[in-house]
Amino acid sequence: MRLNGGIHLDGDGICSTVSSMILIQNVTSIINDNVAGYNKVGYQRKVPVISSFAEFIGPHAVSENKDEEIGRIKITKNPLDFVLACKGYFQTQTPNGIKLTRDGRFKLDKDGNLLTLENHKVLSRDGAPIKFEKIPRSVDDIRITKDGLIQFKDAEKLKIHNIGFISAVSADGERIKNVSVKQGYIEESNVSLPEEVFNVLPLRRSFTVNRELFKIQNEALTKLLQELGKV
Numbered sequence: 001m002r003l004n005g006g007i008h009l010d011g012d013g014i015c016s017t018v019s020s021m022i023l024i025q026n027v028t029s030i031i032n033d034n035v036a037g038y039n040k041v042g043y044q045r046k047v048p049v050i051s052s053f054a055e056f057i058g059p060h061a062v063s064e065n066k067d068e069e070i071g072r073i074k075i076t077k078n079p080l081d082f083v084l085a086c087k088g089y090f091q092t093q094t095p096n097g098i099k100l101t102r103d104g105r106f107k108l109d110k111d112g113n114l115l116t117l118e119n120h121k122v123l124s125r126d127g128a129p130i131k132f133e134k135i136p137r138s139v140d141d142i143r144i145t146k147d148g149l150i151q152f153k154d155a156e157k158l159k160i161h162n163i164g165f166i167s168a169v170s171a172d173g174e175r176i177k178n179v180s181v182k183q184g185y186i187e188e189s190n191v192s193l194p195e196e197v198f199n200v201l202p203l204r205r206s207f208t209v210n211r212e213l214f215k216i217q218n219e220a221l222t223k224l225l226q227e228l229g230k231v
Helices: 014-034 055-060 193-230
Strands: 046-050 060-068 073-076 082-084 089-094 095-102 106-108 115-116 142-144 148-152 159-165 181-183 186-189
Touching: 014 046, 014 060, 060 106, 082 186, 106 142, 142 181
Parallel strands: none
Antiparallel strands: 046 060, 073 186, 082 181, 089 095, 106 115, 142 148, 148 159
């Protein structure tokens, strides 16, 4: 605050402190999302990114990237549980357009469509929904090769039917050439709880320091305004 024939509030102090606290809260929120997603199948850890110009941008200086490292692989022995043992995503058709997912828990409907647990159609390499023209007697007759070719064994005709290649793309939607698919597994999240706890500790300390600084600044400003009111 300056007194030069009038009262001028210099907001750099309190405003910067409040901005820092909001910035820390935004980063902490991303870490909290990671902790909440720890037990979610196919969840990919969010990485908070703070702009170099955070002091000018303020609370909006925080963005996030995805950590595309492969998560923990867990065996289920379910023939319709697929895992991409490489970076990339399955493509599914939703009411809001194409969605990318690492969650390979699929199922068959009565019409032979391969669906996600949310009833979204799973897409093939050519962009069409994957559909079994003849529904297998048992899901145990379904196989998927390492390169993503879905097949099923017709026990009656002693014939192997090729259904099509499951789509596997990068985050940019580009087709992955060297696909590696495993059957009977699910991919748990790639979140490490100890790492997230380690990341949040300095944020809490920084928030506490800024909160105490805000209290000091606020008290000083209050006292100054009270003294000015006596004049």
